Amino acid sequence: QIVLTQSPALMSASPGEKVTMTCSASSSVSYMYWYQQKPRSSPKPWIYLTSNLASGVPARFSGSGSGTSYSLTISSMEAEDAATYYCQQWSSNPPTFGAGTKLELK
């Protein structure tokens, strides 16, 4: 199965700061997907087909990448963005998730 490695595992950012987190795949994938999860809630669909924002996701978020290297960027950190972000692939079965990047507010 394809292993997804997210880095960093933990990061903090100040309001207004640019944030970038990465997801590396053990084999090439066609697309990457991202979820946001806050405590005591289900993962929320966040970015699909590598760079498309899910409904309701603020425009300060963006996704990019190809092959084995993908990233999620926040152009200007806001307090509500503090959460854990997971990447996911389904280019081959089984679909797999990364271990998550926990983003904290500094």
Add this chain to the structure above:
Amino acid sequence: DVQLQESGPGLVKPSQTVSLTCTVTGISITTGNYRWSWIRQFPGNKLEWIGYIYYSGTITYNPSLTSRTTITRDTSKNQFFLEMNSLTAEDTATYYCARDGGNLGRWFAYWGQGTLVTVSA
């Protein structure tokens, strides 16, 4: 709007079988090009896909769990189900049902709120 809701027993003894139900509203599980999945999240937050039932009834399992997992459905009630046997403490997790994105990609576009299954004597 598409909504999914899990239900289940909460506490299960080791070696026993857990049965979970996902009730879907807002769309029939037999329409469209959708896969209806079970996913679990362990304490510590690791996410693991368990398997799915396709709108046509075809089922695919995670190879790591296929020997003790069964997914079925009741189309008259618009529900699908997960049975997992030979449970151990390592199966303690929050279990989610989810639907993929169909033509918008193979991701989990809709999730239930999750149901915690604790395996303990």
